[in-house]
Amino acid sequence: MILAVDTSLGTAVALIGDDGASRAEASTADPLGHAEVIGDLIARVLDDGGADPVHHVVAGMGPGPFTGLRIGIAAARAFALGRGIPVLPVPSHHAAALAAIEEDGVTGSFAVVTDARRREVAVTVFDGTDADGIPIVIADTVLVPAAEADAHLDGVRRIDAATLSAVALARVGARAHAAGRTLTGDEPLYLRHPDVSLPGAPKKVGL
Amino acid sequence: MSEPLVLGIETSCDETGIGIVRGRTLLSNTIASSMDEHARYGGVVPEVAARAHLEALQPSIDAALAEAGVRLADLDAVAVTSGPGLAGALMVGVGAAKGLAVSLDKPLYAVNHLVGHIAADILTPDSDPLEYPTIALLVSGGHTSLLHVRDLTTDVEMLGETMDDAAGEAFDKVARLLSLPYPGGPEIDRAALEGDPAAIRFPRGLSRASDMAAHRYDFSFSGLKTAVARWVERCEAEGTAVPVADVAASFREAVVDVLVTKALAACEDLGVPRLLLGGGVIANRRLREVALARAEAAGVTVRIPPLSLCTDNGAMIAALAAELITSGRRPSTLAFGADSTLPVTEIQVDERVAVA
Ligand SMILES: [Zn+2]
Numbered sequence: 039m040i041l042a043v044d045t046s047l048g049t050a051v052a053l054i055g056d057d058g059a060s061r062a063e064a065s066t067a068d069p070l071g072h073a074e075v076i077g078d079l080i081a082r083v084l085d086d087g088g089a090d091p092v093h094h095v096v097a098g099m100g101p102g103p104f105t106g107l108r109i110g111i112a113a114a115r116a117f118a119l120g121r122g123i124p125v126l127p128v129p130s131h132h133a134a135a136l137a138a139i140e141e142d143g144v145t146g147s148f149a150v151v152t153d154a155r156r157r158e159v160a161v162t163v164f165d166g167t168d169a170d171g172i173p174i175v176i177a178d179t180v181l182v183p184a185a186e187a188d189a190h191l192d193g194v195r196r197i198d199a200a201t202l203s204a205v206a207l208a209r210v211g212a213r214a215h216a217a218g219r220t221l222t223g224d225e226p227l228y229l230r231h232p233d234v235s236l237p238g239a240p241k242k243v244g245l
Numbered sequence: 246m247s248e249p250l251v252l253g254i255e256t257s258c259d260e261t262g263i264g265i266v267r268g269r270t271l272l273s274n275t276i277a278s279s280m281d282e283h284a285r286y287g288g289v290v291p292e293v294a295a296r297a298h299l300e301a302l303q304p305s306i307d308a309a310l311a312e313a314g315v316r317l318a319d320l321d322a323v324a325v326t327s328g329p330g331l332a333g334a335l336m337v338g339v340g341a342a343k344g345l346a347v348s349l350d351k352p353l354y355a356v357n358h359l360v361g362h363i364a365a366d367i368l369t370p371d372s373d374p375l376e377y378p379t380i381a382l383l384v385s386g387g388h389t390s391l392l393h394v395r396d397l398t399t400d401v402e403m404l405g406e407t408m409d410d411a412a413g414e415a416f417d418k419v420a421r422l423l424s425l426p427y428p429g430g431p432e433i434d435r436a437a438l439e440g441d442p443a444a445i446r447f448p449r450g451l452s453r454a455s456d457m458a459a460h461r462y463d464f465s466f467s468g469l470k471t472a473v474a475r476w477v478e479r480c481e482a483e484g485t486a487v488p489v490a491d492v493a494a495s496f497r498e499a500v501v502d503v504l505v506t507k508a509l510a511a512c513e514d515l516g517v518p519r520l521l522l523g524g525g526v527i528a529n530r531r532l533r534e535v536a537l538a539r540a541e542a543a544g545v546t547v548r549i550p551p552l553s554l555c556t557d558n559g560a561m562i563a564a565l566a567a568e569l570i571t572s573g574r575r576p577s578t579l580a581f582g583a584d585s586t587l588p589v590t591e592i593q594v595d596e597r598v599a600v601a
Contacts, residue, residue: 043344073336077343077353077579084347104292105333108299112337113344115303120317120348226299232292243474 039087040094041117042208043080045072045110046102046130047152051079052204053087058212060205062086067201069153072109080117093123096211098130098202100227101152101160101179107226126211129222131162133207134199135173139166141206147176148195151187159184160229163194170217172210181229249321249570252309252345253563254302256338257330257358258387259283259294261301264560265313266567271368272313274553274560277301284427288417289386291331298337306345309559320351322576324566327355327594328587330387335583343579352576354566355594357587358557359383360401362523363394364565365554372548378517379548380404382508384532385524385557386413386428389504391462391511392589394521397565398572403589404511405462408451412500413526415466419473419496423489430529433493437531440494447472447499452506461514462507469499501532505539512545521548525556569593 039061044050049072050065062083066075084092097114100107118125131150138144147165154160163177182190214221248268255262261277279297283289310317325342328335339355346353362383366375381392389407394400410418413430420429425436450465473496480487508520520540527533527549540547554561574596581595 045340071582073339073343074580074582076340077347080344080347081579105295105336108295108333109336109340112299112302112340116306116341116344117348119303119306120345228296232290232296242478243471 039090039092040096040208040212041092042096042204042211043110043114044098044130044202044204044207045106046098046100048201049075049079050202050204051083052208053083054205054208058209061088063205072106076109076113092121094126094215095123096126096128096208098207099127099222100130101154101229102130103155104228111226126215127222127224128207128211129227130202131179132173132210133202135164136210137203137206138197139173148197149191151196151198154181157184159187161187171213179227249567250315250319251322251324251563251567252320253324253559253566254338254342255326255557255559255562256298256334257326258334258557259289260557261298261305262557262559263305263309264558264563265309265315266560266563268567269367271560273309274558275305275309275312276558277305287421287427291333294331295333295337298334302341317349322352322354322566322570324354324356324562326358326562327581328358328584330358330585332583332585339583354569355577355581356562356565357589357592359390359589360592361561361565363397363521364568365523365550365561366521366548368554368560368564369550376519379519379521380508380511380517381521381523382504383524384412384504384526387411389464391508393515398568398592401589401592407464409465409467412466415470415500418470422474422477423492430526433497434529436489436493437497440490442494442498444491445495447495449499449503452503462511497531501535505536509539509543509545518545520545523550523555527555528552
């Protein structure tokens with residue numbers, strides 16, 4: 039089985055079998071509280087998923103608000119370390135894209151749009167799946183001001199995701215692994231630099 | 246279980262600490278610090294620290310296991326800092342600890358960082374066991390706290406803490422005023438070598454008679470920092486060179502004086518002739534010297550864990566959990582989170598309820 043963990047939006051955890059079918063799924067839509075729920079959700083899918091061994095862990099690498107996003111990646115990596123199994127990093131938008139194509143029958147190009155806080159959204163444009171069954175990215179993920187998203191998309195169909203399916207994330211990871219592909223690096227898709235400025239001269243306190 | 250094997254994860258500030266202990270025996274104290282990444286900003290940047298924790302966790306766990314010569318499967322429990330500390334940084338450790346504990350199907354203990362600093366002391370094999378009650382003074386870049394420890398696992402009371410900057414932060418900020426690099430502690434120490442600690446009488450925060458009712462054991466360093474800034478500006482306005490050595494020595498003396506005075510006042514008021522020092526600022530030689538000399542004069546015994554266990558580390562977290570286990574405490578549930586202001590009275594977070 040493959041365990042998938044994603045905290046880029048809510049908290050989503052799933053187990054799929056080697057046939058790609060869902061074995062267990064647990065999630066909350068709450069965009070906060072990832073640290074509180076992550077352990078119980080993983081424990082629950084393990085309880086519900088049957089006795090087959092877990093041989094890979096898929097980590098959703100964002101984009102997403104950093105503080106929450108890291109919790110799922112940290113949990114996924116530590117779980118894999120505990121079992122001595124590899125981590126497969128997958129961009130989180132791929133899960134929303136796969137679900138749109140295979141469950142909702144979306145055809146042609148479309149944009150997955152998620153909240154990036156600070157009045158910005160993260161946008162990735164997809165069009166169908168490739169020979170490996172992985173959604174094809176036709177425009178890489180970018181952050182755009184929420185108010186300008188429609189202008190930015192210029193008529194491309196927009197799919198706003200407030201939650202995502204860890205089953206779909208696991209499937210993308212399984213297909214990438216089967217094809218010997220790596221979809222993203224070990225660094226989360228932060229898309230922003232840490233929000234700090236270099237210190238200037240000390241402020242005068244006045245005599 | 247007499248000697249539990251515990252792996253501790255500590256990510257409350259800028260050190261990713263992984264410690265492994267067997268009971269009171271230290272097997273590994275592995276630390277990856279992101280201090281260099283913060284140097285250009287002149288202080289710890291929470292987002293930079295959190296990113297560094299995520300990167301450092303797995304290699305640090307691997308290194309700790311290798312050093313300890315144990316396997317994850319051998320562990321009796323996993324421990325993690327729940328708070329206090331930087332929320333985003335703490336959450337990386339909490340996520341990892343839960344993933345690891347569930348993966349291994351091992352008990353998880355969520356513990357208090359400040360009490361962890363006290364637990365560091367029990368990992369010192371050559372000294373006598375920690376005696377209770379004791380007063381503990383914890384001084385670092387993140388906290389300045391005075392505690393009354395009646396029992397490590399059940400009864401710790403906060404007597405006082407800083408109302409503004411932590412002592413370590415004050416060192417960093419004053420170093421910047423003197424154009425010295427980050428981190429400020431060692432730089433101020435170096436600059437103070439040739440300086441006269443009595444050259445300038447800088448203010449001692451919350452030390453006036455009028456402060457004693459409400460803030461007898463509390464600290465404040467922002468007024469001191471402002472006084473140093475004024476002094477430096479006055480030199481510049483007068484066109485004279487800033488006597489860096491004297492300013493550094495006098496500033497350090499003010500910090501040390503107020504820390505030691507309040508700690509020994511607590512010892513005397515509470516009739517506790519024992520003082521435990523912890524936290525990274527204990528690396529400051531002048532603080533240790535003054536504390537030892539004045540404590541001896543007051544008839545107070547001072548304990549200082551090795552400096553590698555005074556700075557933030559995972560071994561102290563593992564050690565505290567090992568004591569909790571040995572004393573019969575049940576593990577934490579999986580439902581706890583990171584609590585940036587966790588009170589010191591919560592030594593363990595979210596202990597499971599006993600099943601009848
Ligand atoms: Zn600390």
